[in-house]
Amino acid sequence: GRAIDFAKIICSRKNLKLYVIPTALSCNVFATNKSILFKDNKIITILSKTPDRLYVDLNIINKAPKYLNSSGIADIISISSALFDWEIADKEGKDLVNKKVFKIAKELLNSFINICIKINIVSQKNLNILAKYLIMSGFLTILHGSGRPESGSEHIIARIFESNKTIKNVPHGGLVSLGIIFTSQLQKQK
Numbered sequence: 001g002r003a004i005d006f007a008k009i010i011c012s013r014k015n016l017k018l019y020v021i022p023t024a025l026s027c028n029v030f031a032t033n034k035s036i037l038f039k040d041n042k043i044i045t046i047l048s049k050t051p052d053r054l055y056v057d058l059n060i061i062n063k064a065p066k067y068l069n070s071s072g073i074a075d076i077i078s079i080s081s082a083l084f085d086w087e088i089a090d091k092e093g094k095d096l097v098n099k100k101v102f103k104i105a106k107e108l109l110n111s112f113i114n115i116c117i118k119i120n121i122v123s124q125k126n127l128n129i130l131a132k133y134l135i136m137s138g139f140l141t142i143l144h145g146s147g148r149p150e151s152g153s154e155h156i157i158a159r160i161f162e163s164n165k166t167i168k169n170v171p172h173g174g175l176v177s178l179g180i181i182f183t184s185q186l187q188k189q190k
Contacts, residue, residue, distance in 0.1 A: 001027065001172075005035035005048070012049035020051040024064035025072040025130050027172045030054070031138030034147065043159050050142060056131040069127060071173025073116075075150065076133050078176055079109040079140075081183040082152035098144055105140050105149040108133065153186075154179030 004020055011018040022030045029036060035048040061069065083105055089095035112133050140149040147155070157179035161167050167175075184190070 001029060001036070004030050005037065008033075008035045008048035008051070009037075009046065012047070016049075017052045018049045019053045019055065021055045021057060021060065022131075023060055024068040025061060025127060025134055026064075026068045027072055028075040028134040028138040028141075028150070031135040032141045032147075034141060041163055043162055045147070054135060056128070056135075058127055061127050061131070067174070068171055069130065071171040071177070072130055072134050074173035074176035074180060076109065076112050076137050078152070078154050078180055079105050079137065079150045080189060081154045081180055081187060082148065082150050083109075084183075084187045084189060085152035086148055095148065101140060101144045101149050104143070105137075108136055108140070153183045157182060 001022075001024075004022065007020070008018060010016070020030050031051065031054060033048060033050040034045050037044050037046060083102060086095060086097055086102065090097040115129060137150050141147045141151075143149075154176055158172060158175035161170070161175045161178070162172065
């Protein structure tokens with residue numbers, strides 16, 4: 001992920017073509033126009049290049065540890081708590097809901113949940129499905145202009161843990177999953 005983030009920044013600044021080949025499906029940032037950087041023990045998100053082409057090579061993805069690929073599921077399921085947060089922000093006049101993007105995000109989430117019920121999404125033969133949903137969730141951030149449709153309070157919780165230097169080798173999705181569990185309890189969601 002860090003190599004892709006760096007390439008997205010360089011290609012953005014130098015106006016170069018960007019071809020992305022993720023090595024794991026641990027999050028959706030590879031399919032967005034955002035890059036994550038660590039600066040002074042803080043995580044910052046900056047606008048960067050949207051990939052001109054995405055190549056998902058399942059032979060490469062299959063070599064990643066299963067826990068990395070399964071952690072990508074959190075960046076899709078996070079849509080649930082993010083949309084809940086967005087509705088609260090809308091009611092308080094802080095961030096108006098884009099009804100079109102909200103509807104697409106809700107449909108993407110529901111479709112993914114229905115598929116997860118029917119199949120084992122992290123099995124080797126279904127990684128292609130996970131890749132497609134991560135790309136679509138990443139596209140939501142491009143469509144809306146921010147991560148709002150798929151990133152809310154659960155990601156804030158994850159960032160707190162990610163900024164803590166004592167926590168190492170825990171994938172982003174694992175920390176987002178903890179945030180989802182915590183925020184869904186507060187939001188009284190299933």
